[in-house]
Amino acid sequence: xxxxxxxxxxxxxxxxxxxxxxxxxxxxxxxxxxxxxxxxxxxxxxxxxxxxxxxxxxxxxxxxxxxxxxxxxxxxxxxxxxxxxxxxxxxxxxxxxxxxxxxxxxxxxxxxxxxxxxxxxxxxxxxxxxxxxxxxxxxxxxxxxxxxxxxxxxxxxxxxxxxxxxxxxxxxxxxxxxxxxxxxxxxxxxxxxxxxxxxxxxxxxxxxxxxxxxxxxxxxxxxxxxxxxxxxxxxxxxxxxxxxxxxxxxxxxxxxxxxxxxxxxxxxxxxxxxxxxxxxxx
Numbered sequence: 001x002x003x004x005x006x007x008x009x010x011x012x013x014x015x016x017x018x019x020x021x022x023x024x025x026x027x028x029x030x031x032x033x034x035x036x037x038x039x040x041x042x043x044x045x046x047x048x049x050x051x052x053x054x055x056x057x058x059x060x061x062x063x064x065x066x067x068x069x070x071x072x073x074x075x076x077x078x079x080x081x082x083x084x085x086x087x088x089x090x091x092x093x094x095x096x097x098x099x100x101x102x103x104x105x106x107x108x109x110x111x112x113x114x115x116x117x118x119x120x121x122x123x124x125x126x127x128x129x130x131x132x133x134x135x136x137x138x139x140x141x142x143x144x145x146x147x148x149x150x151x152x153x154x155x156x157x158x159x160x161x162x163x164x165x166x167x168x169x170x171x172x173x174x175x176x177x178x179x180x181x182x183x184x185x186x187x188x189x190x191x192x193x194x195x196x197x198x199x200x201x202x203x204x205x206x207x208x209x210x211x212x213x214x215x216x217x218x219x220x221x222x223x224x225x226x227x228x229x230x231x232x233x234x235x236x237x238x239x240x241x242x243x244x245x246x247x248x249x250x251x252x253x254x255x256x257x258x259x260x261x262x263x264x265x266x267x268x269x270x271x272x273x274x275x276x277x278x279x280x281x282x
Contacts, residue, residue, distance in 0.1 A: 036092070049183060051197070052193070054073055076089040132206035140208070141175075171212075172212060206231075237258070240257045254271075
């Protein structure tokens, strides 16, 4: 829809010289997600891939687990008082027989972190509600050398970031390091939801043979979304949170942080990293 970026006039100051010029900014608009006609959540996002974003959000909420669970996603006509369509409201219709938790229907959430579960008690909740348990997936092993190449490949795929400098990115790679998909958004959690939603729509869940690479830190919310999608390896260029590490350990997910060049920290699931035994020192 051509709404990913917008132009604004700025005053530029360089070495004391003042000038005016247009600048390209990443667009940010609210998206209301409705579930079977009922308001569910509002998230701030970069327009684009809105249907995938909504589908991925509902995967992380435990509502959707596979393509047959989803009947339809549409923009809501008449989303404003004058009846115009803002393309900022989507309605997700689930297939007959899909169980929708009452707690989801009863809440109307404004979210910037897309946190469907919060707190220490959520560790057990995610482990028991995901329909794609990571611990039971076929073994997947990746080398440190392969992981070290992923940040560069992610950065090379960030088309909008090059114009704005203001977007987070998330990418899915296969076990051989091949890029499967990449999404950008003003919110890193939205970028992950867009990846997961596209995978659900394509019938590719669970993502049990993939590595999720994110451009920032590894928060609990991102770890939660990876677990709910069955992703066994989450890698981030920055630090994880303590709760993200706890969740990874609880669910059997491999969590890698501070992935920069050949350096990285493995916080959980080290069995998936093909390390030379002699090189591992306490």
